[in-house]
Amino acid sequence: MIKYILDKLDPLRKELVNHPLYKEVKTEEDIQLFAQQHVFAVWDFMSLLKALQLHLTCVSLPWTPSSNPTTRRFINEIVFGEESDVDQHGVTMSHYEMYLEAMQQIGADTSEMNLFCNLIQEENNIAQAFQQINTSEAVQEFVEFTFEVIATQKPHIIAAVFTFGREDLIPDMFIEIVKGLNTYSKIDKLVYYLERHIELDGDEHGPISLKMVEELCGKDQAKWDEALVYSKKALQHRIALWNSIASAIKEQKRVLV
DSSP: OHHHHHHHHHHHHHHHHTOTHHHHOOSHHHHHHHHHHHHHHHHHHHHHHHHHHHHHSOOSSSOOOOSOHHHHHHHHHHHHHHHSEEOTTSOEEOHHHHHHHHHHHHTOOOHHHHHHHHHHHHHOOHHHHHHTSOOOHHHHHHHHHHHHHHHTOOHHHHHHHHIIIIITTHHHHHHHHHHTTTTSSSOHHHHHHHHHHHHHIIIIIHHHHHHHHHHHHTTOHHHHHHHHHHHHHHHHHHHHHHHHHHHHHHHHHHHHO
16 A cells, blocks of 8 residues: 555655755755755754654653554654654754755845744744744644644644655655755855755654654555545645745746845
8 A cells, every 4th residue: 555655756856856946956046045944844854753752652641551552663764853853963962953054154044034933932823923934834834734634633643744754755855955055165054964865764754754644544545544634735835835936936036126
């Protein structure tokens, strides 16, 4: 069934891997604009991950063992890598924090993302937080879909979107961006972040995520059908986000000329 899902998603995956956005990112201003919008996808990824941890492990007291030791191990390994990795200097931080540091190094504006997180902490309401910041409709819709997935309370759907819309896809997608970055200075933190994702997701997290989906869907055809439907939506939202960023970069070039 994993092969069946991947075959069905192949046209959307190819559209993303070959997206024209990668060729648009040519200057430092382009990289800055890309990062300022993409950081929201880096942030909401952690909520997908934490939703899986809530469903598949015990995070309440008193502790009791969760029902599936295999998926428990899978998700704990991924959480460790994503939330407590080390940067190129051996400093412990999450991948989201790595990304923010990389943004600061390349001169990208982190104020909207920081304000968004502060508003979330104060109000715990994503819709209201978006109303108070200036970001694109595509970014908002991308994040809202993530939380729509989480709201299903169905681990197999959350795991499918996490896997087919994020973990299994990221290595192919990010390598295209890395290829165009070597001509710029002061991007070593961003390059490290991207290469770290390629390494972890390609070699470890991607394969683990595929096994997790297999465990959660099992022999239940209805679950596999739902996994496919939501995975398609996840890729379509990513394409819409990439379209929006590419358009913004083109508009920025027009204004700067």
